[in-house]
Amino acid sequence: MASDPGVRLLTIRCDALADASTNAIADLIDYFDADLIYIIEEKLDMRTASTVERTASCPVIYTRRSAVCTETIDDITVSIVSSLDFVGGASSASGHGIPDGADYVICDEIQTSADSVTMDVSLDGLEHLARFQHRTDREATFLTGAMEASYDFVWKADVDDESVRLPVRGLAPTRRQGAPELACVSLDSDGRIGVSTTPADKFGLRALSGVGKGTAPKLAQNGYETRDDVAAATERELREIRGIGESKAQSIRQSAHALSEGSVIRLTNESVPAAEYSPLFIDIETDSLNPSIIWLIGVYDPEADEYVDFIDREPSQDNPGKATREFVTWLASEYDRTSLIAWNGHDFDFKHLRRFIRGYAPEYADYWSDSVFEYDLLDWAVRKDNAVLPGRTNRVEDVAEALGHGRDAAAAAFDGKSLAKTIQRLLRSPERARDVDWEAARAYCEADVRELAAVYEAIAEATPGQMRAGVPGDENTTQTGLMDF
Template identity: 50%
Template sequence: MPDEGGADLLALRCDAVAELDEAAVRDALEYFEPALVYVVRESSDGRVVSRVRRAADCPVVAAAGPAEIRTETVGEISFCFAGSTSLLADAPAAGYLVCDDLESTTDAVALEATLAGREAAARYRARSSREPTFLTGALPASYDHVWEAIVDGESVRLPVRGLAPLERSGAAELACLTCGRAGSVAVSSVPADRFGLGALSGVGPTTTRRLRESGYQTRAAVAAASATALSAIDGIGPSTAREIVHSARALSDGRVVRTTADPLPPAGDATPLFVDIETDGLQPTTIPLIGVYDPVRDEYVDFVDTAPSREDPGRATREFVSWLAAEYDAPSLVAWNGRGFDYDHLERFVARYAPEYRAYWRDRVSTYDPYDWAVRRDNAVLPGRTNRLEDVAAALGHDLEGAAAALDGKTFAERLRRLLEASSASEAPAIDWTVVRRYCEADVRELAAVYEAIAAAPIETESSGEKADGSTAEPTQTGLTDF
């Protein structure tokens, strides 16, 4: 829902949700809680649009149909939906202009990119009192680029963001954009098949059908069942039954389900220090921001380089490791997916840009990864629709709020990369470092909350699904919204 951070716009493509039944569509809408739903033009299907409209309790705008202008204002954030760029000459000013005629194409021979509709968008921008952000369902939600155009001899910027579902291996991911007042956009996404009973681990279309035929209509009903009862269903073995029940309990109850007695590291009296880094991509050339939270001191500190450059990309790393060595003799760092990202790059940056601390980092600093412990090592089942930190934290009741909600790590990385590659100050994108620092702090505090929830979760002793009194749950028929 909208807050001081922005308004949530959920973008749907009909073919991505065509296989979802009414219950799953309603579940998706309840999960994202959008202020607006936009059905992009590509693969439009009137039957799917009607199903979405019946399930939604917010405005639903469909790009297909007669070309028209429609405006919606949510939380003081204005959206203008244009069915065609030909209508932009008469379109009212808005913070966000949504039009699927805007599409980027690349000439493979000339190696040149063009933006269809750029001239109309540029004239719309030229007569606007502020710089709008252009959104288009013709491009995926991962698309983020600032185009430039000339109008009456003056240069104008055209920030363009995609709306369409993200194409991943498996199901497409539905994208929900948090649109901020200043034009910033954060993207959250969930695979389209992770709603309804399909949200449960080990449950695909065939198993969904078999569960329903056996009377299990909702995740709550599955959560109340025993693994023994589920394993009696054709095609569901004992190990899959346990996986399904644990997943159902995690999602239905919004809690971590511990499946082993293995202790969550670090063990003993070690104090975990929660860490997160912000970079310019998955193979970073700079780390301009490192955030650290000490739960014992209840103290957050960050190390930021607000003027990052290719010439000195390790400035924040040097400040961080110098502070760490002065404050902690043998620190225990905790990072989400740190084994696959944070620690590899921090070690590389320390070795290259702070070599005097290389021995300290190697011999005195211990690193831990609760994602690796829970997911890769099968010690716990997490309650998010995905195992991304933000999804798990939200499922546990720790949503990002305020300005931090209108930013995501990928968007920041892309802006930082453009800043580093800009040939002049006029070409460099503006980065609000205050917002970025708030986002990093919120991320680190989310990590601490998730870690505490994992540590506090009781071990699931009822692995077979029996209740404490020895009885088992029976299949139940419940309402469509009981998820």
């Protein structure tokens, strides 16, 4: 599906980078390769802002410097303002606001408030946003650094007896166990937004497995300032650094090679899952992590280079198993016995497919249990210590991109969480079907399974125990197994 290139917007809140070195910030800027960087006003630290500005080659915007700033990239207009008054208030009316043709408006004064008594939730600035939306020729999407990047909601308001939609998305780092995750969003010309998040501590030396805020300075003080420096070191040299023992030196060096070379490091001679068969790669789209509906199932057959999917374009709680029934009916008719490979499948895809088959296609339950073999590639590679992967995270899209298999603009304009929330809204209000671009959703699912197949192929082709040879002074430059590292 053809798509406009779109805009990659990286959002930074300075406290998320409080422990980041200059090299780590430079690595972050290079990794995201953004078209525009927005630094949130909250927690603004001018030292961090200055480092970002010196490093980045794209525009870097923060409202302390300019109350109103508008950037147009690939015919997509993004306006950043310090106050809601510049959106639909007095300042806007006096000609000092933002252009009516803005596709995206960023303002950190946009945030939700909850009444502690009634528990009703309201949107600060709703009237300002509604006035702006009402007077423009196209629907703008509103972004805010006051709420996490996981926030996604379409508000509605009435202006002059006319209802207007107000899509609002968060930009702030998302809270996870460990470091907050920085958000890089893909903005397209139709208001679609894909969100990619990466932990703030996965840059510079701290991207290496086993390297935290204590070990990173020690490596730098001993002359290992970059991951390439670490990859060029021997284990013996790394063990000479105080606090780094044999196991840690192995882990750090393996990780350095994987990231620096953009390659898979195989640790064992264990056969890759389903290597004796021609596997199918599968991904499901649902309404939540504990789904009440599976509305899209995508399958990729690498041998035929064929993608097929099963999509419910009219999802409802009355018929949540429609896509599942169509999928398993097709699978049974095409494959007497087959192997399915998923990413994190044991904890998600297979777990819920089995449940939906039992509930909505019980006649195929025996076929599924007897003739369909389930393999979880993430579990095999990472949890069972068979391989080291080159992604900053172990998400399949991050690993695939590190291996050189990035997705196109059509697929990048979506992410799984946003799609799930869109389906949640659709289930509550069927008239919201217009919120879903079904063809783009299919492109997103296809990208997932093709990326999964690319990661599988890279793992299968990696030589067990092999890292870049010829490092002077290493005990072994060509390893044959885990214990040789």
